[in-house]
Amino acid sequence: MLRQIRPAIVMIVVMTAVTGLLYPIAMTGAAQALFPYQANGSLVEKDGKVIGSTLIGQNFTSDRYFHGRPSATTGADPNDATKTVAAPYNAVNSMGSNLGPTSSSMITRIKGDVATLQAQNPNTPVPIDLVTTSGSGLDPDISPADAYFQIPRVAKARGMDETKVRSIVDAAVEPRELGVLGETVVNVLALNQALDASMTQ
Template identity: 55%
Template structure:
């Protein structure tokens, strides 16, 4: 019996050390050497302060900043733990709304968002990503169409020429990877940081 238990215990210890300790440490070390920025969250730092990540959107609501797309993330209601409240760009609770195209709740939410965009006077053309959420609720990008539609309102709020703000947006457009993967996009945090530097 002992002759069968000893090899089993040795194998458990060996593979625990190999797959539970050595392998994760090796992969972590390799990632730090080869992809240091990505392995640490693609953080953006300004004047020694971390202001965000290139990979996670933020909820910009001020008129003098470009806004990201709506976020469907939520958080527990502090008054009733059995319910949730809207918490845009809550990285601790990533997820979409799970509302299908035939959902009346989705239709009502999109129509309300369209009316709110026009009422705020921020845009005159509604891009799809201006009123729909992403699958994660944390998308850091908007379409160039949505960013350019916001340029006049942002320029007015900052008292800058619209042409200057549009040129900034165009300089921030990221093209398709390898020329055919994905869509052109604008990282909202990076755009707003570049906008702050225009002062």
């Protein structure tokens, strides 16, 4: 019987060592050597302090900044640990809303968001992804259409010429990977940093 059990035990030990220790250590080492910025979370620093990551969105709410897509992530209710409350872009609780197209609460929220956005820019149709949540709730990017739609609000709040704000958006548009993969996007944090930088020039 020991002759049958021994190979199984040896394989468990060997595979645990290979897949549980050696492989992760090798991949972590290779990532740190070849792509240290990405391997450490693609962190963004300003004045020596980490202010975010290019991979996780932030809840910008001021009219002076471009806003990301709505986020459906939640967090623990500080008043009742058995409940949750809305916590946009909560990186420890990535999730979508799980609401379907017939959900009355989702329809009500979207209609309200559309009305608010149309009041800010009445001459342009509201891009659908600017009022719908992403699957992760952490999307750091918006479409160029989303960014262009927000230009009048941001320009007015900052007292800037819309043409100058548009040029900042133009420069922030990221092309498809290798020219064919994914879609053109605008990283909201990077765009808002460029916007702040333009005010000091």
